[in-house]
Amino acid sequence: MRPGPTAVLRSLAALATAASAVLAAAPPAGAGPSRTAVATAVRGGNVLYSASGRCTVGFNATKSGRYYAIMEGRCVGGAQDWYADAARTVHVGVTEAVRFPGEDYALVRYTNPAVSSPGEVDLGGGRYLDITGAARPVVGQSVCLPGSATGQHCGRVDAVNVSVTYPEGTVSGLVRTSACTEPGTAAGRPAVSGSAAVGLAVGGSGNCTSGGTTYLQPVVPVLQAYGLTLH
Numbered sequence: 001m002r003p004g005p006t007a008v009l010r011s012l013a014a015l016a017t018a019a020s021a022v023l024a025a026a027p028p029a030g031a032g033p034s035r036t037a038v039a040t041a042v043r044g045g046n047v048l049y050s051a052s053g054r055c056t057v058g059f060n061a062t063k064s065g066r067y068y069a070i071m072e073g074r075c076v077g078g079a080q081d082w083y084a085d086a087a088r089t090v091h092v093g094v095t096e097a098v099r100f101p102g103e104d105y106a107l108v109r110y111t112n113p114a115v116s117s118p119g120e121v122d123l124g125g126g127r128y129l130d131i132t133g134a135a136r137p138v139v140g141q142s143v144c145l146p147g148s149a150t151g152q153h154c155g156r157v158d159a160v161n162v163s164v165t166y167p168e169g170t171v172s173g174l175v176r177t178s179a180c181t182e183p184g185t186a187a188g189r190p191a192v193s194g195s196a197a198v199g200l201a202v203g204g205s206g207n208c209t210s211g212g213t214t215y216l217q218p219v220v221p222v223l224q225a226y227g228l229t230l231h
Contacts, residue, residue, distance in 0.1 A: 053075070073098045073106040101168050101169030144193070176216075
């Protein structure tokens with residue numbers, strides 16, 4: 001039996017409604033990547049990308065309802081916009097402060113509501129270390145450099161209030177440790193003692209085969225300077 005005129009009209013109306021919904025959901029032609037793209041999370045130890053390179057997030061912190069990544073200042077340099085992916089399609093945040101030389105840290109403020117910033121360090125393999133606070137490093141203290149790609153390497157604090165001179169100037173108040181890092185992996189990597197944040201790896205020498213030295217920017221002075229709290 002053929003459908004009557006009323007049934008045909010109802011079917012056409014339903015098709016028109018469905019087509020309108022599809023068109024409304026589709027992005028406009030020629031639209032660029034969304035700054036609020038797919039939901040993602042950025043943790044300590046993860047990498048962020050800018051137009052000039054890549055840097056590691058040390059720790060996530062908060063102040064007055066805003067969220068920040070604490071990173072190495074020398075690495076961040078003059079970069080302004082940061083992305084979760086190397087193709088720079090998922091915008092994460094913007095640089096708010098850089099301290100280098102003198103000190104060696106930077107703050108990147110998260111601006112994308114689709115990006116979460118858990119108070120954790122990424123250990124790799126779907127494992128995370130919950131950061132419960134911050135501690136001032138002391139000589140003899142055990143310290144570890146967790147990493148999702150290179151694994152965790154531990155050592156001890158050998159000296160505090162150390163200065164290191166770069167071509168751009170001298171950085172003071174650093175911590176020297178026997179925790180090893182492989183060349184090219186140190187910049188901004190989080191350093192922890194148990195579940196407490198200790199600092200950011202900002203340089204070093206040697207490797208994890210023959211042993212080496214890693215220098216840390218302590219995290220407590222960064223938190224105090226900007227009224228930040230690890231979360």
